[in-house]
Amino acid sequence: GRNGSGQLGDGTTEEQAAPVEVARGAMEAGVVFVGMSAGWQHSVGLGSDGRAYAWGGNGSGQLGDGTVDEKLEPVWVTGFASGVVLKAVHAGALFSVGVGSGGELYAWGANESGQLGNGGSAARLEATAVSAGSIPVGLTAGTAGVGAAHVLVLTSGPEPLLAPVVLGGGIDGTYGVAISTAVPVVGSGITSYEATGLPLGLEIDPATGVLAGTPGQVGTFTVQVTARNAAGVGSGLVTVQVRPKAARVMGIVVRTKVYDGTTMATWSGSLTLDGVVDGDVVSVTGQPTARFADKQAGTGKAVTVTGLGIGGADAAKYVLLATAATGDIQPRTLGLSGLVGLRKTYDGSPSASFDGVGLTGVVAGDAVGLSGLVQGTFATEAAGVGLGLTLLLPELNGADSGNYALPSPGALTGTIDARPVVVTGLAAVTRSYDGTRQADLSGTPVLSGVLGGDDVGLAGTAQGEFETATVGEGKRVNVIGLALVGSGALNYELRMPDLTASIRNQAPTWEAMGQVVISELAPWTLTLAAMDADVPAQALGYRLVSGPAGLTMSAEGIVEWTPTEAQGPSTNSVLVAVTDGVANVTNSFTVIVSEANADPVLATVSDLTLDELTPLSLSLSATDVDIPAQSLSYRIVSGPTGMTVNASSGALAWTPTEAQGPSTNTVLVAVTDGVANVTNAFTVIVSEANADPVLATVSDLTLDELTPLSLSLS
Numbered sequence: 001g002r003n004g005s006g007q008l009g010d011g012t013t014e015e016q017a018a019p020v021e022v023a024r025g026a027m028e029a030g031v032v033f034v035g036m037s038a039g040w041q042h043s044v045g046l047g048s049d050g051r052a053y054a055w056g057g058n059g060s061g062q063l064g065d066g067t068v069d070e071k072l073e074p075v076w077v078t079g080f081a082s083g084v085v086l087k088a089v090h091a092g093a094l095f096s097v098g099v100g101s102g103g104e105l106y107a108w109g110a111n112e113s114g115q116l117g118n119g120g121s122a123a124r125l126e127a128t129a130v131s132a133g134s135i136p137v138g139l140t141a142g143t144a145g146v147g148a149a150h151v152l153v154l155t156s157g158p159e160p161l162l163a164p165v166v167l168g169g170g171i172d173g174t175y176g177v178a179i180s181t182a183v184p185v186v187g188s189g190i191t192s193y194e195a196t197g198l199p200l201g202l203e204i205d206p207a208t209g210v211l212a213g214t215p216g217q218v219g220t221f222t223v224q225v226t227a228r229n230a231a232g233v234g235s236g237l238v239t240v241q242v243r244p245k246a247a248r249v250m251g252i253v254v255r256t257k258v259y260d261g262t263t264m265a266t267w268s269g270s271l272t273l274d275g276v277v278d279g280d281v282v283s284v285t286g287q288p289t290a291r292f293a294d295k296q297a298g299t300g301k302a303v304t305v306t307g308l309g310i311g312g313a314d315a316a317k318y319v320l321l322a323t324a325a326t327g328d329i330q331p332r333t334l335g336l337s338g339l340v341g342l343r344k345t346y347d348g349s350p351s352a353s354f355d356g357v358g359l360t361g362v363v364a365g366d367a368v369g370l371s372g373l374v375q376g377t378f379a380t381e382a383a384g385v386g387l388g389l390t391l392l393l394p395e396l397n398g399a400d401s402g403n404y405a406l407p408s409p410g411a412l413t414g415t416i417d418a419r420p421v422v423v424t425g426l427a428a429v430t431r432s433y434d435g436t437r438q439a440d441l442s443g444t445p446v447l448s449g450v451l452g453g454d455d456v457g458l459a460g461t462a463q464g465e466f467e468t469a470t471v472g473e474g475k476r477v478n479v480i481g482l483a484l485v486g487s488g489a490l491n492y493e494l495r496m497p498d499l500t501a502s503i504r505n506q507a508p509t510w511e512a513m514g515q516v517v518i519s520e521l522a523p524w525t526l527t528l529a530a531m532d533a534d535v536p537a538q539a540l541g542y543r544l545v546s547g548p549a550g551l552t553m554s555a556e557g558i559v560e561w562t563p564t565e566a567q568g569p570s571t572n573s574v575l576v577a578v579t580d581g582v583a584n585v586t587n588s589f590t591v592i593v594s595e596a597n598a599d600p601v602l603a604t605v606s607d608l609t610l611d612e613l614t615p616l617s618l619s620l621s622a623t624d625v626d627i628p629a630q631s632l633s634y635r636i637v638s639g640p641t642g643m644t645v646n647a648s649s650g651a652l653a654w655t656p657t658e659a660q661g662p663s664t665n666t667v668l669v670a671v672t673d674g675v676a677n678v679t680n681a682f683t684v685i686v687s688e689a690n691a692d693p694v695l696a697t698v699s700d701l702t703l704d705e706l707t708p709l710s711l712s713l714s
Helices: none
Strands: 033-038 042-047 052-056 071-076 087-091 095-100 104-109 125-130 139-145 150-154 169-173 180-183 192-196 200-204 208-213 219-229 232-242 245-250 272-274 283-292 298-311 318-320 321-331 335-337 341-344 351-356 357-359 374-378 382-392 412-417 419-429 436-446 457-466 473-484 492-495 499-504 513-517 524-527 542-545 558-561 570-579 584-594 607-610 618-620 633-638 649-655 663-672 677-687
Touching: 042 087, 052 095, 095 139, 192 200, 245 298, 272 283, 283 321, 283 499, 298 318, 341 351, 374 412, 419 457, 419 473, 419 499, 436 473, 436 499, 457 499, 473 492, 499 633, 513 524, 607 618
Parallel strands: 033 087, 169 232, 245 318, 341 412, 419 492, 513 584, 607 677
Antiparallel strands: 033 042, 042 052, 052 071, 087 095, 095 104, 104 125, 139 150, 180 208, 192 219, 200 208, 219 232, 245 272, 283 298, 298 321, 335 357, 351 374, 374 382, 382 412, 419 436, 436 457, 457 473, 473 499, 524 558, 542 570, 570 584, 618 649, 633 663, 663 677
């Protein structure tokens, strides 16, 4: 450790990180250390020669060698009376203490706090005897304890007689339970004891000071205790605490239950209190609730009962202990599901494993299951229904498995299903549609999947049959006509191969169509006919692929068309198609439309009424749809005198004369395109009308006076 003042005594002032031997210094040969004490910056040792040795810092004279010089090795402590042999040395902060074997006490070094015990405060450079002070005569120093700047001394020798001291404190007791406890009193030669304020049932022995008896009250009592001896009287207060007596409820019998995942318990019995003092009026109150310490199955399990209390006039004198009991939770026997319909496929052995067996009756949330598959042994290895079956259940596993038990499966039955075997080596042949389901097969049937050693073979003739008779690709073909034979045949189920083949369609055919000549504007109808070689014949549907505008064809093959004027003359290609629902076949033919004249259409002229002498003027109108358009010519077939019509323009004119009114006149007009004549008639009614007279103009005349003028007005 530190060594700045030489306190390690190794002759240096260097710090040491490991133990070093203290130098012998002033120690004589053969002397060894038998005691040691370390101060702040110095050390003190007790030699086997009864002398004190010191080394290290010495600024306050704590080494006791008469100097204040630090020493790096042990030096003698001087100043002791002749004949003093030390039995212990102690080092304070800056002072030291030595205890003689005869009870002498010496100190040296710093003394600012009076720690040297000589009545002063001056430091001493050598050992100085400690004054007796208040130490009673006859007592000597036994041991000493040294602090930083003070000393404690435990004396030895005969003790002086002192007056008793009642230490006070407390005495605990329980109601109804006898106690015997000495009152805490310090002193010797005590001749008598007294006590006042004791609870009922307790007394103090006047000779021994022992409080004894059976407390008859509950509470805290302050007791005045007095003790006497030749030196005087001592008195003090002692607290006597009498606690309620513990009582326990008896008579609870916990019923055994089956594990249910809860800690709830039920009980029976007649409840009584144990530990009650005779004559006290107490009883059990409340309704007990019992709970196991945990939910796990087990025997002799701890059960805690709550909800009880103590009633009655003396209830305050008791405290109810926790009511405890024990009970059993039996493992829950589980049920098994999946035991109906247990089955396996024939494999030549009676042994079986079942993965469909489950547990029933497991409490919700519990982790429990079967550790493996259920094993079974059938009464026979042969295939059959209702076979005797013995099960071997695996152990339970899971965190909660210890709370459950497996049931006995009992007598069971199961099924060994026939083992499927497959026919191979056959193929179905594709054919044309004929309306039947018959299918041709090729190859030789071979049985596959029979277990070695079993006597099983094939009998019969393989026949093929399409599922349906309709046309189709990759159609399923069922194989019939084969059966299993042999002594082991009943253990197997014959499976036919999955075969497919096609029923191919024959496309419809057309008759040659050639060409057809028709006239424009004339309705034309043609019924097409195609043939289908399939047996039975399939229904055919027709459609128009392409053709001239206006030409239509129904699904039944009826073609209809009325060519327009614009479509004649013309040559038209028509493409039609027929389908049997599978194949589509087209055919084409030519329709030649020849030119035909179209009669012109003469517009109707409404009947007219006009006055006589009034001019009539109207235009006849006609149209001709022929392309190219033809020249039209108008004429009056019949009509009144004087009526005219322009042959090119159709402008009709007439002014009825006075003589032609009144009259009703039928007019028949006609138009021609040079091929056809079209007429139209209308009526013109002429009404009578007055005509103003016309006075002839008289020319201006010149004559002489007196010459007679004579003329006639007209």
